[in-house]
Amino acid sequence: MMGTRGLLVVLVSGGGPVSLTFSLNLAMMMGERVKIIIYEARWFVDERGNVRWLDKQQKKTRRNQVVILQDHVIQQFPENIQKGLFKTIDERVWPTSRNISIREVEDRLFELLEPFTASGQVELICEQLDEQSKHLVEGNFDVLVGADGSNSFVRRYCNIQMISEGIEYACGVGYDVPEDISPSDQTLHQALNCILSASQTRYMVSSSLSCQGYLYIRLGKNEYEALRQCLQKVQNRDEPLDLPNRTKWPQSPILSIIREGLKFFNINEKFISRIAPIEINVRHASVVIRELRSEINLKEPKKVLAFLVGDAAMNVHFWPGRGMNSGMKAAMALARNIQRSYIANILPHRQENHSSLPFLDFLDYESFMARLRAREQQGRSLRILASPIDLTLKGVPINPYPNYSYEEHREQLKKKLIDTREEFQGLPDWPHKTRSVTDTELEDVFNRIDWHTVTKLALANAWPTREMNGVEVLVEDMFPINQRSCLSLPKSAHKKHLTRQPTIASRRRFRILWIDGDTINESTQELIATIRASPEFVDLSSMLAQGSVQSYSSSVNILNKLDVFPTTISALNWIRENRKTIDEPDIRVKVIIRWPLHENKELVDVIRNIRTQVSRVPILVYTNEYEDTQMAFEFPSVIITNTTNDLYEFVGINQETQWDDDCAMSQEEQTPVKVVEVTHSKPGKNGRPKVCLVGIDIFTGNRYEDIRLAADKIQVPHIIKQDYLVEDITNDNSVTLFNEETYEFHNEIKLNKDSNIAGPLLDKFKEDIGQIKITVLKALGEEQIIAFKVIE
Ligand SMILES: Cc1cc2nc3c(=O)[nH]c(=O)nc-3n(C[C@H](O)[C@H](O)[C@H](O)COP(=O)(O)OP(=O)(O)OC[C@H]3O[C@@H](n4cnc5c(N)ncnc54)[C@H](O)[C@@H]3O)c2cc1C
Incomplete structure (x- = not known):
């Protein structure tokens, strides 16, 4: 159901570059006919009521990676966005594109959105969107957009699977060179960075003004594992990262690879700010549109369209540098498709308040995404995956003093450098026409790197440039618009000044209702016991009886609870009787159904019954019987699984983890042991089961004993x-x-x-x-x- 007089309400998850591009385009095209609500976990409201990005002061890291935005993408933006985006930094490094950091893209687009937030047309919510967020629970929106990155919540909410085409590994070395440095510490000119990057496929520099950016290194699987182990040992000691310090960063082949890359591009180790292992999973969503059924009002059922866009829909290999470009194109295509469908279906009937955007109108968006995928994944990313760096390195000779072959490889690499220079300098749109690169500058490379690196770079496979070239997929071709007549900024007369309260981090408590037939089998009992015994759950009843609640809750501070019910009816009765508790603002109810329930009901009926009482409650169906349960996929926020991992993630005791530059590594002294004995002991005072472990040190043979809670996680060493x-x-x-x-x-x-x-x-x-x-x-x-x- 459309809002008042045809107002289209669009709920967006994520406030990254793609979300901001989408929101700006849609707001400009549709004016006051659209209301956009954006949830972003990296924003907060400061004391003055302004929404800002969490940054160093809040102990968060903004993304300084530099991306290459293609001219053909930028030209499809409205003119004011084009100007605003490159207001502070307008740097051409590679032909037909501009280099800009992700942080800068986000800041500028956010600034451009300001008039729309001031007018109230766009609302910013500084929270993570989840199943129980206000807007999803109330269901008062028409379109849901998942612009929430590669670990998308909306994708999970809509039960959309990802299809992987292949994985590669890399390392990102961030650097930040200050302005006032000696000439010997100065980085190379961008013209040289381009020539060195394009002449081989191991190292690449992507930087802004040559002084801030990332050195990327393609790694083999073994090298990637070695890097992770190395970082685990030395990273995040609450001290600045100090690569030149050989005691903290010992000699190891993987660090030599990094150091050689830095020397190749003349970046002094002392300017390194971070090193991150990167897993590049080239994958895409099986579909990018889903029609969701809403159960807010059963008499008047409502259908909502959900879309995926940006990294949530497709992840490409960053080597050809197209992820953000593709995401922005998709954002513009989606905004235009929504506007087109709105004009055709809603505008003529806006007084009736009944019409909705038809699913079939969006097959254009689905096919636009299919074309984009064919161009970017099959046409670019897979070309790179097809020639992994591992294969290249196999041919590198063993002998450390191969005078003859060294000379040969040196000549080979030199030729590659010169050929690349000639090719670039001959291009009509080479941005460094006035800064020609000399032979001496190319020769200098050989004074910086060792013989082994020369050999590797000489033998490294060439860029599959010819195979990667091809016709670009343009938004304009499928969704042409007349920018002048369509696009506008909000009228100043309508400006509202919004007052916002500073953000207070909210804490949520989960109330899990587990519905499981009359007899609970042993393995289910174990699962329930494990969840209840985890630190995130506290069995208040048993602890109240023992009088230990106060001391325990003050140390643990979380009071999630899991109740088991033999039938759906008993669970529904409980909901009715405990309405007051579940309506508390910090309570989030979730339901687990152990299927089949043998109640003579279809799963969809059980889901409907539950959601009549608690609308939109997230439901996990734990089952091995997939055939019976397929219909339930139509519902949003229903997970059907037989894995305990999904179950633990659902109840919040096993959160999905993501690599985060800021993540602190444990400093605890650890010893690798082989566990030779496990005995279970009786539950302790707080009712939680324990286990006694005996282990033998795999190096020294020393014996260790340890008592842990049954639900404790124990790290398994990588041997x-x-x-x-x-x-x-x-x-x-x-x-x-x-x-x-x-x-x-x-x-x-x-x-x-x-x-x-x-x-x-x-x-x-x-x-x-x-x-x-x-x-x-x-x-x-x-x-x-x-x-x-x-x-x-
Ligand atoms: C090393 C590297 C180099 C790259 N180089 C290039 C390049 O040269 N050219 C190029 O075009 N692309 C490049 N890319 C890719 C580009 O950075 C991404 O494609 C782009 O950032 C995707 O934008 P997005 O908005 O879809 O996702 P993201 O940038 O991931 O933004 C998603 C946002 O959603 C938020 N979010 C997530 N979940 C929720 C939730 N439940 N509720 C609310 N908010 C949520 C996140 O906090 C985040 O702000 C590179 C990527 C990497 C990693």
Whole structure:
């Protein structure tokens, strides 16, 4: 149902670059006929009532990655957005595009949205959208837009699956070079950054004004794992990141790869601000539109259209630099499709208040997204995935002093650099026409990097530029509009000044209703016990009886609760009797149904019955019987699963984790042990079951005992066994190792004199009768030689 006199209410999840692009375009095209409500978790309301981005002061990190925005995308923006976007920084680095940081895009678009927020046409809500957010519960909107990034909530809410095309790994090294530095510390000119980046496929620099940006490094899977382990050990000690400090950042092949990349682009290690491992999952949503059924008012059922846009709909490989460009195109296409459908269907009937946007009108958006996917994923990202960096590195020779091949590879790399320079400088739209790059500048590269890097870069596969080229998918082709007649800013006479209260972080308590037939089987009982025993849940009744509630709740501070019901009717009765409790503002009700319930009812009827009492309550159906349950997919916020992980995530004891630059690593001393004995002990005072664990240290053989709560999470160490060839053993028993798979020298390992194999290994090395292969065991940063054999 449309709002008053045909007002279209659009609810947007996420306030990133794509959401802001969508909202600006839609607000300008539809004027006061649209009301846009944006939820964004990274905003807050300050003491003056202004909405701002959470930043350093609030202990959050804004995104400084620099993206390359293509001219053909920008030109499809209304003129005022084009001007506003590049108001502060207007830098051309690559042909036909401009470099700009994600932070800058967000700040400028946010600024451009200001007149619409001031007029009340756009409302900003500084919260994460979830199943129980006010607008989703009340259902007073017509369109739901998921512009909430690659971990989209709306996608989950609409039961839309992701299809993965392949995964690659990389590392992002952020740097920030101050202005007043000595000439030797100065970074390269952007013309050189482009030539060096385009002449090989291992390293790439994407920066703003040459001084702030990211060095990206494509990694093999092993290198990526090595980086993660290395970062785990040394990152986030509440001190500034200090790469030049060799004691904090020990020598290791992965750090050598990073250091060589920095040298290649002449970036001094002391200016590094962060290092992040990146997993690039090239994937897309199976559909980008879904029609949702609303159960707010059963007499007058309402259908709502939900859309995915930006990273929520499609993730591309960032190497060709098209993620934000594609997201912005999709945002404009969706805004135009909504406006077109509104004009055709709502405007003529706006007094009737009954019409809605028809699903079929949006097949254009679905097909626009299919074309975009074909261009960006199949046409660009998959070309890169098809030639992984691992394959390239296989050919790198082992010999560290290959004078002949070094000269050969040096010439090869030099030729690549010169060819790229000639190609770029011959382009009509090369932005650095007045700054030609000299041979000496290219030669300098060889004074900075070592022989091994020269060889790797010389052999690195070429950019599949020809394969990646092709006709661009343009919004204009499918959704042409006359910008002059369509686009407008709000009239100043309508300006309202909104007063907002400063943000107070709200805490929510979950009331979980578990419906599970008359007899609860053993495995379900265990699941329920695990949830109830987790730190997020407190069994108040048993603790009240023991008089321990006060002390416990003050330390844990969370009071979620799970109740089990034998039938749907008993659960509904409970809801009726406890209406006051569930209507409390901080209470969020969720329902779990263990299906089948054997109540002679279809699952859809059970869902309907529950939602008549608690509208839009999130429901998880825990089942192995998928055939019976397919109809339930029509409902929003219904998850059908048989995995305990989904179940724990639903009740909030196993949140999905995302890599976050700011995440603190544990400083606790840890020892890798093999658990050899587990005994269960009786529940303690607070009624929570415990287990006693006995473990043997895998390196020293020491025995450890520990008592934990049954629901505690215990980290499992990543244990790696790897074979190496012994290159040398020095007088102080340092063993130099060589990895035959990666063609890398490994860190030296100190041979433990007291170990059983030290004597025999040294004897065989002295005998010098063949190559020695050793096996190294590695866990939690510790390494130990555990076996060796001689290859004749
Ligand atoms: C290393 C790297 C380099 C890149 N380089 C380029 C490049 O050169 N060119 C290019 O075009 N693209 C590039 N990209 C891709 C580009 O950054 C993304 O495609 C773009 O940021 C996607 O925008 P978005 O708004 O869809 O998602 P996001 O930028 O992820 O924004 C989503 C927003 O939604 C919010 N949110 C999430 N869940 C909720 C919720 N439940 N409720 C409320 N808010 C929520 C988040 O806080 C976030 O602000 C790069 C990406 C990376 C990682």
